[in-house]
Amino acid sequence: MSSPELVLDVLRAQLRAAGITYKALAERIGVSESSVKRMFGQKDMALSRLAQICQATGIAMEDVLRGALDARTQADALTLPQETSLVANPRLLLVAICCLGHWGMEQIVETYRLTEAQCIGLLVELDRLGLIELKPLNRYTLRVSNAFRWLPDGPVQRYFREQVVGDYFSGGFDGPGETLMCLPARLSAASAQELTQKIGQLAGELARLHRNDRRLPASEREGFTLLVGCRSWELAAFTALRR
Numbered sequence: 543m544s545s546p547e548l549v550l551d552v553l554r555a556q557l558r559a560a561g562i563t564y565k566a567l568a569e570r571i572g573v574s575e576s577s578v579k580r581m582f583g584q585k586d587m588a589l590s591r592l593a594q595i596c597q598a599t600g601i602a603m604e605d606v607l608r609g610a611l612d613a614r615t616q617a618d619a620l621t622l623p624q625e626t627s628l629v630a631n632p633r634l635l636l637v638a639i640c641c642l643g644h645w646g647m648e649q650i651v652e653t654y655r656l657t658e659a660q661c662i663g664l665l666v667e668l669d670r671l672g673l674i675e676l677k678p679l680n681r682y683t684l685r686v687s688n689a690f691r692w693l694p695d696g697p698v699q700r701y702f703r704e705q706v707v708g709d710y711f712s713g714g715f716d717g718p719g720e721t722l723m724c725l726p727a728r729l730s731a732a733s734a735q736e737l738t739q740k741i742g743q744l745a746g747e748l749a750r751l752h753r754n755d756r757r758l759p760a761s762e763r764e765g766f767t768l769l770v771g772c773r774s775w776e777l778a779a780f781t782a783l784r785r
Contacts, residue, residue, distance in 0.1 A: 547585045549592065552609035554582060556601045570598040605757065611683070617672075618689050624671050625697040635698070637664040638673055642690070643765070644756055647680045688749040689742075710769060719766065734772070741770055 557567065564582075568575040571594055581587055596603040620628075628635045633656065640650050651661050662680055669676040675683050684690075692698040715722035729737070748768055755763055 546587065548610040549606060550582055550585055550587060552606050553592070553595065553601070556606060556609075557599065560599060560601065562599055567595065567599065571595060602757070609753065617686050619691055619693055620671075620673065620686070622693065622696060624673070625693055627667075627671055629697040629701045631667075633660070634664050634667055635701070637661065638668055641665075641668060641674050641682065641684065642686075643752075644684075649760060688746070688753070707769075710767065734774075737772055741772060744768075744770065 557563075562570075564578045565575045568578045571578075581591065592606070593603055595601070596606065628638055636654065637650060637656075645653075647658070647661050647665065650656060651658055656664070665674065665676055665680060665682060668674045669682070672685055675685055677683065692702075711722075713720075745768075
């Protein structure tokens with residue numbers, strides 16, 4: 543998909559989220575509804591027209607352009623050697639996860655016991671590994687997509703099982719915006735596949751909310767982690783009670 547198409551797809555999604563129809567947009571910018579439909583149908587738009595639409599609808603043009611940048615074709619996963627390198631250096635893995643959360647270098651240094659020089663060195667290493675593209679002034683862009691996943695049963699997933707899962711589930715899940723559910727069911731293979739697809743949609747929704755909230759000050763955002771799994775499984779203690 544070309545960059546103009548991505549920009550229009552993001553703009554269309556922003557309009558839909560704001561509840562602005564083609565008809566309402568046409569009234570705001572002084573053209574016919576058919577003209578608006580033609581603009582989007584041609585999958586190309588002048589920058590001046592994009593700016594006019596953003597101004598008329600209160601949508602930040604930088605958010606549209608950033609969304610199009612985020613939607614570029616990018617890797618959905620790292621390679622086995624890349625993940626192995628991350629797990630071999632906990633500080634590198636820490637900064638990698640911060641980058642996936644779109645933290646700036648200043649925020650990382652303020653939060654964790656890393657000097658500026660150490661953080662820059664780790665960012666350089668992540669650039670070498672292909673997770674990010676380091677920019678001037680120690681800014682960066684991700685080289686992975688919003689659909690990014692760690693390798694199934696790869697080095698990072700194994701690290702999480704060993705180091706993270708127990709710590710994660712030790713919480714009460716009773717704070718604002720927190721929940722914990724364990725829901726057993728007997729499903730066909732087709733239903734299980736449908737559920738997996740819906741989990742993917744949920745991950746996409748999390749990515750959308752995360753992307754939208756990036757415009758808020760850091761003081762208004764907290765770190766949340768969605769941990770979702772679905773597998774054919776029964777607790778061993780229950781299996782022992784089977785007839």
